[in-house]
Amino acid sequence: MGRDPSAPSAEDRDRNAGIRNELRTIAFRLREMQRLQSIRLEQENVRLAAEGLEPVTDADFFKRTARPREIEPEAITRAVETLGEASVDEYLWVTLLDGSRIEGHAGPIDYEPDERLHVELTPTHETRIRYELRSSRDEDRWRPIIVRKFERGAEDWTELAQVAEVRLDDES
CATH class of the missing domain: 1.20.5 (Single alpha-helices involved in coiled-coils or other helix-helix interfaces)
Structure with a gap:
């Protein structure tokens, strides 16, 4: 052959x-x-x-x-698993693909390891804003985590960027 x-x-x-x-x-x-x-x-x-x-x-x-860089599938999986392991009210630091950062306390967390992730994040000193982090799994890999922002008084969510890295309060 x-x-x-x-x-x-x-x-x-x-x-x-x-x-x-x-x-x-x-x-x-x-x-x-x-x-x-x-x-x-x-x-x-x-x-x-x-x-x-x-x-x-x-x-x-x-x-x-500038063309946005792509996130390696392993980095996406690590970020999804980190968020999935977080507890409600745990403090999170999230770095976005564009280099900006958001942080705050985790709200409701909906995580099915082979299906989806949905986490709400509330900044500590800004009660008018909420963030939503979402991802879903396609066959054998996670899609990039997308962050959306909602400000009180706005009509709809605004998509910000993809997540590049996540850190929990107890991590150094």
Whole structure:
């Protein structure tokens, strides 16, 4: 029996691995450039303020065109399991894919390990806001956890971003 002609050869796999590594390096360098631009923007705002000029208020202007990075399936599974193990009223720190963070006390938790996750999060000092973290399982993997925000007085939930990392109160 011969080799499957539709299967990639070892040479193709090596070439693809090389390309993947180059793309990861480029992505890393782009993120580092964004970080340095942000630092430079802060420095420029200090200079503008010293001269009595109005600072740049849209500090993430360059992020609007950035392609969101993807979260590894293992990281999604870890975050889902961490949230699933949380207790009601336990304090959670959640880092979103865009780098922002939310934190607060866990509200109702609906977790079925092979089906779905739904957690409500209430910030400690902001009673007008609630967050909802949701994910579901497709066949053998979890979908990214999506965070939505609801502010009292708003008509509907606003989708914020995907979860990149979750930490419970007792974790260091």
